[in-house]
Amino acid sequence: MKTSRKKIFTLKFFIITIGIVILANYILKLAIHENYSSKSISTTLYTVDDTLKQVADIMNKHCPQQIDSITVLDGTIAAYNNTFAYNYTIRVDTNQYHVKDMELVMNEYWQNNYKTNPAAEDFKRMKTTLFYNYKDVKGNFLFRVKISPN
Numbered sequence: 001m002k003t004s005r006k007k008i009f010t011l012k013f014f015i016i017t018i019g020i021v022i023l024a025n026y027i028l029k030l031a032i033h034e035n036y037s038s039k040s041i042s043t044t045l046y047t048v049d050d051t052l053k054q055v056a057d058i059m060n061k062h063c064p065q066q067i068d069s070i071t072v073l074d075g076t077i078a079a080y081n082n083t084f085a086y087n088y089t090i091r092v093d094t095n096q097y098h099v100k101d102m103e104l105v106m107n108e109y110w111q112n113n114y115k116t117n118p119a120a121e122d123f124k125r126m127k128t129t130l131f132y133n134y135k136d137v138k139g140n141f142l143f144r145v146k147i148s149p150n
Contacts, residue, residue, distance in 0.1 A: 048126045052078035064089075084123070085131040092136065103143035106132065114147045124149060 056078040063075040067088075074087045092102070110132055114120050123130060130147040 048082045048128065049078065049080055051126070052082070052084050052128065056084070081129075082127060083129045083131065085133055087133045087135075089135055089137060090142070092142075094136065094142070099142050102134075103145070106134070106143070107145045110145045110147055 056076040059073075059076045063073055065073045067073055070091045072089045074089055076087065077085045079085065110130070114123070114130070127149040129149060132145040132147075134142040134144070136142055
């Protein structure tokens, strides 16, 4: 019974994350388009960090955003050195579900998404390192997934 509940939770978590990725990639494309179309590229040079900062600013205008019944996108951070982080809160009973299992599922998902999703091309082109940070509703860190451009 407990294993079945874990499988259902993992499947729900996976499906929800797909929705998050689609939304985040749409906002990224929009932000990059706004960045390059609103100013003359020939007269202004943009750094990757500038572009990522604008993406974070645009995304954060919509945060916190309830993604589903257990997941909230709290916000994003564009750090220096071409790094971008998504910060999530998930409402999950860590006594009932193993955090390590969630981490493994999400790591595999984000790695595969980065390699195969055409919407990730901008991150690949910019050679951006991505972080997906997860915490519980009490603010306790649960896990982090790191996607390196290499």
